[in-house]
Amino acid sequence: MGSPEDEAYRLLQEYSNGFMVSQVLFAACELGVFDLLAEAPGPLGSAAVAARLGISCRGTEQLLDACVALRLLRVQVRTGEAVYANTELASAYLARASPTCQQHMLLYMARTTYLCWAHLAEAVRDGENQYLKAFGVSSKELFTAVYRSEAERLQFMRALGDVWSVEGRSVLAAFDLSPFPLVCDLGGCSGALAKECASLYTGCHVTVFDIPDVVQAAKRHFSFPEDGRISFSEGDFFQDPLPEADLYLLARVLHDWTDEKCSRLLARVHRACRTGGGVLVIESLLDADERGPLTTRLYSLNMLVQTEGRERTPAQYRALLGPAGFRDVQCRRTGGTYDAVLARK
Structure with a gap:
C-alpha cells in the first residue's frame, strides 16, 4: 500500500488531477484550437497554431501535447516537426462547424x-x-x-x-x-x-x-x-x-x-x-x-x-x-x- 504501483494511489492521482483535465479542454475550446485545426487544409505545427491564434509558442506546444495525451488531438512527426490534427472526438464534438459541437x-x-x-x-x-x-x-x-x-x-x-x-x-x-x-x-x-x-x-x-x-x-x-x-x-x-x-x-x-x-x-x-x-x-x-x-x-x-x-x-x-x-x-x-x-x- 502507498507505493507508486498501487492501484488505489493511481486512482487518487486520477481524481485529484481531474480539474486539470477539464481546464485543458476548456482552454483549448476558448482559444479556438479545435476550430483552427478543423479549418486547416492539413495538420499544423505548434508554431503555426500559435501564430494563427496569436498566443505564445511555449504555451501552445504544451497545450497541444496535453490534448494529444487526452486523445483530443493526434500528432505526427514530419521532417522533424510535430504536426497536430483533430481526433474524431474533437471533430464531432469540439469543432464549431460540427452539428453536434458541445x-x-x-x-x-x-x-x-x-x-x-x-x-x-x-x-x-x-x-x-x-x-x-x-x-x-x-x-x-x-x-x-x-x-x-x-x-x-x-x-x-x-x-x-x-x-x-x-x-x-x-x-x-x-x-x-x-x-x-x-x-x-x-x-x-x-x-x-x-x-x-x-x-x-x-x-x-x-x-x-x-x-x-x-x-x-x-x-x-x-x-x-x-x-x-x-x-x-x-x-x-x-x-x-x-x-x-x-x-x-x-x-x-x-x-x-x-x-x-x-x-x-x-x-x-x-x-x-x-x-x-x-x-x-x-x-x-x-x-x-x-x-x-x-x-x-x-x-x-x-x-x-x-x-x-x-x-x-x-x-x-x-x-x-x-x-x-x-x-x-x-x-x-x-x-x-x-x-x-x-x-x-
Whole structure:
C-alpha cells in the first residue's frame, strides 16, 4: 500500500488531477484550437497554431501535447516537426462547424459552473448554492444580471442546444409520442428540443413556453422550420396560464427546483393538460440507491452548487407525479446521459 504501483494511489492521482483535465479542454475550446485545426487544409505545427491564434509558442506546444495525451488531438512527426490534427472526438464534438459541437456548453461550464464548484465544501456545509461566493451576488441577482446580457443569455441558450443536438432524439424516441399532436415544451429555451420533436413526429405542433426575454432572444437568434409547426408563448410557468396541450415536455427543468416547487408546477401542468394527455419528464435518472450513475451523481452535486434542486430516482419522480394527479408513470433509460419519464392524465 502507498507505493507508486498501487492501484488505489493511481486512482487518487486520477481524481485529484481531474480539474486539470477539464481546464485543458476548456482552454483549448476558448482559444479556438479545435476550430483552427478543423479549418486547416492539413495538420499544423505548434508554431503555426500559435501564430494563427496569436498566443505564445511555449504555451501552445504544451497545450497541444496535453490534448494529444487526452486523445483530443493526434500528432505526427514530419521532417522533424510535430504536426497536430483533430481526433474524431474533437471533430464531432469540439469543432464549431460540427452539428453536434458541445463548445457552448463547455464554455458555460468553464465560466460559470467551474467557479461555483470551487465552493463545493461550502455548498455541502450550508446546503445552498454558491453564487454569492463565486460571483459576489445572490443566485436571484445573478440570474437577473445574466439575462441583462445578451451574450451571456445566448451562451446558455446555445449550451442547451448543444445538449439536445446529441441527446434530444433518443429521449424523445424513448416512448411513442405520436398520439400527442399538440405538444408544449415548458422552459423550452431556444426551441432546440422542439425542433427535434417536430422533426421526429411530423404530425405534431410544438409550442415553446418560456419567459419573455428568452422567447424574444430565441426568435432573434435561432432559426426554425417555415412550416409553422413550432410557435412560442411567453410567461412564467409557476404563475401564468399554461398553453393547452396533449403533452408537456419538462426537459432539465424539475432538477432545478425543490420538491415543493416541482409539485406545484406538476399540479399546474395536470390542470392544463387535455384529458388523455400527459407529461414527459426528461432528466438524468439516479439509480434506486442514489449512488450512481457517476455522471448523474455529479450532476446532482451540481444542482447543489448552482440551484436549489437535485437529480432524482424514478421512485422520487413517481412520488412527485402521483400526487399531482398523473397515473401510469413509466420510466425509460436511454443509455445516454438523459432519460425519460412519461405519465398520463
